[in-house]
Amino acid sequence: MKIKDKTANYKPAVDREKDLKLAISRIEKGRGHTKEAKVTIAAVAREAGVSTALIHNYYPAIAEIIREKQGRSSRAMRDVKHQDLIAERQKSAGYRQEIEELRAKLASIASINEVLLEENCLLKVKLKDRNVVGLGLSQPRSRSHDA
Known part of the structure; x- marks a missing residue:
């Protein structure tokens, strides 16, 4: 063997x-x-x-x-991934900036909303004090006066 x-x-x-x-x-x-x-x-x-x-x-x-x-060399793939990473970081920075701008707008709108709510409450109080009937809130007349 x-x-x-x-x-x-x-x-x-x-x-x-x-x-x-x-x-x-x-x-x-x-x-x-x-x-x-x-x-x-x-x-x-x-x-x-x-x-x-x-x-x-x-x-x-x-x-x-x-x-x-x-x-698909590892060097070429690395370079492509690095470029993709840079692009994604730029997009992310743009999104963060947009979020900050939207937060600022939201705070401004919330402030305006609070002012309007306060004004609305004051107007309601004035309407009650004067017994003034607002537009669209008129009392229906009874039928006995029409006859």
């Missing part, structure tokens, strides 16, 4: 990196052995005969190259 040598699959890092770059190139040119159409980490791993974990864990530069080719 022949014992399989476990070190037979190990390659120096430089050689493995070269294999991964060649796998990327073959996929891009449509000449891949695995007939992969898109450059992804999984496709490159299959093409190079390695696991995706190997690329992620030991060849982060290769993983970044693949992400760049996909248009």
Whole structure:
């Protein structure tokens, strides 16, 4: 019985990196052995005969190259998220300013409302003191006077 040598699959890092770059190139040119159409980490791993974990864990530069080719490099994604964050902060500052303006208007309206309520109470008292009948509040006449 022949014992399989476990070190037979190990390659120096430089050689493995070269294999991964060649796998990327073959996929891009449509000449891949695995007939992969898109450059992804999984496709490159299959093409190079390695696991995706190997690329992620030991060849982060290769993983970044693949992400760049996909248009989603971590640097580009970080920059986009940073720009989004700046825009959201500007919107938030605008909303805070609007809230402050609305609070000031509300306080002004509440003050005007209190003045009007006070004036309304004073007018009601004056109407009672003079026995004046206000518009729309006239007493209905009895029918005995009309006959």
